Amino acid sequence: MRLFCHVFFLALALRASRSMASSSAGSQDWSSAILIIVDQSGKGDFTKIQDAIDAVPSNNTEPIFIRIEPGIYREKIVVPADKPFITLSGTKAKSTIITWNEGWNTVESPTASVLASDFVGRYLTIQNTFGSSGQAIALRVAGDRVAFYGCRFFSFQDTLLDDTGRHYYTNCYIEGATDFICGNGQALFEKCHLHSVSTNGGAITAQRRESALDNTGYSFVSCKVTGVGVGTTFLGRPWGAYSRVVFAFTYMTNSVAAQGWDDWGDPNKQRTAFYGQYRCYGPGSDLSGRVGWSRPLSVSEASQFVTKSWIDGRNWLRPRPAHFRNFSTLIVRSPNGSG
Template sequence: MALDYSSYACIFVMTLFLFMASHPRADAAETSTALLISVDQSGKGDYRTIQDAINAVPSNNKELIFILVKPGIYKEKVVVPADKPFITISGSEANATIITWNDSGDIFESPTFTVLASDFVGRYLTIQNTFGPGTKAVALRVSGDRAAFFGCRILSYQDTLLDDTGRHYYSHCYIEGAVDFICGNAASLFERCHLHSLSVGDAAITAQRRESPSEQTGFTFLGCKVTGVRTAVLGRPWGPYSRVVFALTYMSNVILPQGWDDWGDFAKQSTVFYGEYKCYGPGANTKKRVEWSQNLTSQEAELFLTKNMIGGKSWIRSTPTRFKKASSAISNNSTQHA
């Protein structure tokens, strides 16, 4: 017997809750009610495309918006504008909900998915740029403050994740690329993420762009896993005060013994902050690391071991427990888009 969309939505949301219950969750702000908007390519939801659903959210939105995306391959460039905060975009499984595009060139123009708004959440999505080797080709650009991603797959080759500005949290995400594939100047915590390098030489996983010692930015990888197809380094400095820390992270033999690269600028060796703390695996041996990287003490590492470094406890929110259907001002029955 075929299900109507309301039945499907109930089953889908229940499945999502069961999935969330079996996965670690963010420190919750208080639970709350969200406005539910559905996206379904077959026409059984409110919208057929993700961008149409975002476009329907009013400017200067103050409500929690939960955009539920049915499994499928969505070939579109997606932008969450700066004037549309408090949006969550969620699939049920990252492997089943795929947002894909093929573009290259400017790092701010090539992304498949761009987040300019604050208080954004992405859950269980694959976001990919299929351009491949040759030039910059961003999959995900995050330029809003207080953005969080859970269980997402972020895939490209060069500059995969432009972690641009703001405070960000990534949990249980899979991030793949070859050259500088996590780059930018955000203040970000990557917790229990899997970084997979496609580098076949000495390309860098990170290119953090901190410009001055007064900036409270940097990337921390906590309890992560690093693998790859051949060899790579952990990072190189896009900015002179680049700051990256790997803590309690498994490193396969993909990581070259020197660990880090100064991008051909000797002067940056005295200004960068590249630290490792209690990492393990064949790539974590620090005996041959460059002398300008650091083995952190427990006291030095303490700052990087909690969400306090991004103030996360005050803004990382859990999945809403109650939903209400969007009003006609937002929800637009898919028959009008046929």
């Protein structure tokens, strides 16, 4: 059964990729989208976010824009792998909150799981209020070509599971204490604020790259790193032996420990992990106390990590739609007649 599911979802991913390639050739108009409104007061198309997602037909090829009116949505949401091209958008992250309270027991435990490719999240707060007693994912991202704009993510341990695929985060706030950005995605974080609530040496990142041939890793560009104490935060530790994380042009407060990085109790990973820093500033950016197996990057070394080319973003990042079509057009197109 596990092999069947793997093959099934791989087939869906390939189908979405082909659809995206066709769209890139000019067949898809990204300037318009079908609009679905989620409003707890009952004035929209749905009162729950998951109901709106469920209304999108499988193997969707239409840009879908789900606008979420302000409110606290106490629900766990999943964007399935066979529903690409969905945008979930609030108007302000602080007033559009998706919240759940569950420890990481299964892959279904995150507050929000994005399994589909070509997904966009805008102006949302996604949080897991499980607390400090264990792993608790707020957001899992396992689709390819996924972007988040102006969002906020809160938990304590493993806040953001940036699992697989190419991802872009800009102007986002990410808070946690232990490994709160983790996984084996290939991600660019641009102008994001990373805030550690650790008081005893928690790590911001736990990137899981397992092979030198694996083209994954996390790049933080023009970001800000803050924390609740002096020297209480590591920039990262290697979940995978070839863990790869780069910070560039980033402001670091004195919450960053002088050594910068931790080997997770396995000295062998010191030889294979790739941890770099380029033109960062602030009291926590001082390289003089860094562990010897991290590296200050040269211009040529840093160049591959500091632009959207790192995630091939110029080929798939798209602007917000300017025009919207009525939800009824989606119902008509749905093979079930009702979405």
